[in-house]
Amino acid sequence: MAVYTTIDNPELYFQVKLYTGTGSAASITLDGDENMQPDMVWFKNRSSAGNNHLLYDSVRGTTKTLKPSSDAAEATDSNGLTAFNSDGFSIGDKGSLNNSSDNIVAWCWKETADAGFDILTFEGNSTDDTDISHNLSAVPHFMIVRNFDAAKEWVVYHHKNTSAPETDQLVLNTTAATTDSDDKWSDEAPTSSVFTVGDSSQLNQSSHTSIAYLWSEKQGFSKFGSFTGNGNADGPFIYTGFRPAWVMWKISSASGGHWHISDNKRSAYNGQHSVLKANATNAEYT
Numbered sequence: 001m002a003v004y005t006t007i008d009n010p011e012l013y014f015q016v017k018l019y020t021g022t023g024s025a026a027s028i029t030l031d032g033d034e035n036m037q038p039d040m041v042w043f044k045n046r047s048s049a050g051n052n053h054l055l056y057d058s059v060r061g062t063t064k065t066l067k068p069s070s071d072a073a074e075a076t077d078s079n080g081l082t083a084f085n086s087d088g089f090s091i092g093d094k095g096s097l098n099n100s101s102d103n104i105v106a107w108c109w110k111e112t113a114d115a116g117f118d119i120l121t122f123e124g125n126s127t128d129d130t131d132i133s134h135n136l137s138a139v140p141h142f143m144i145v146r147n148f149d150a151a152k153e154w155v156v157y158h159h160k161n162t163s164a165p166e167t168d169q170l171v172l173n174t175t176a177a178t179t180d181s182d183d184k185w186s187d188e189a190p191t192s193s194v195f196t197v198g199d200s201s202q203l204n205q206s207s208h209t210s211i212a213y214l215w216s217e218k219q220g221f222s223k224f225g226s227f228t229g230n231g232n233a234d235g236p237f238i239y240t241g242f243r244p245a246w247v248m249w250k251i252s253s254a255s256g257g258h259w260h261i262s263d264n265k266r267s268a269y270n271g272q273h274s275v276l277k278a279n280a281t282n283a284e285y286t
Helices: none
Strands: 014-020 026-029 040-045 054-057 081-085 088-091 103-109 117-123 130-133 142-147 155-158 168-171 194-197 209-215 246-249 260-263
Touching (some): 026 081, 040 081, 088 103
Antiparallel strands (some): 014 103, 026 088, 117 209, 130 194, 142 155, 155 168, 246 260
């Protein structure tokens, strides 16, 4: 009998939380049947344009924020995310994640090799062919990496980006198409123990620190693929083998394509399409 999934309970590793801002410090509890202490929380204010996406993780620590929609360096927000709790998180009164009456979404991941997600930092050395160890015990299929203590772009590796994805890059905070760039991954495919960076200042600048978010596919839980558009209103069917809780997609072959995000809380049923753009400050749209 075929194995349907290696993750028996996905709520232990990923949950989507919708909440309404109050303008006051608050503790937010996740909705799932299982308690989950997140290691990464990605926020977006859905109601108001002009609010950047905000990302916090347990490796850099609370109050340390990055903006996936911007190349800005890490900032310290004492009124941002203030704690990773046993079943959620605590926040201060920062407007973009807690403005009174605004609708906010928080995408929450648990860092564990069991679910194929790893967070790590490394010190840059401006040296090509530098191997960075990771803890997935599996080959990464999707990686987001950047120098976070300076203004740098978010460099993305996707194993289905091209026929030789280790030679190419996408950029999370822009609409740029895939470009060839041997100074990012040194034209070296990642392995089950390391990924390789080149001498790019975006990833590996001497005396600077970089952050890496790595995902590896887990049957029945996560999938990283590609498809070719057909230009029809009833577009191509993309088989994942499970009902996704979170989907991000981007046109990679031409510039101008946004990084679109849907999830199973904002779009709870088929035919409903509530979308946010990872690279932009737009409010949610349909």
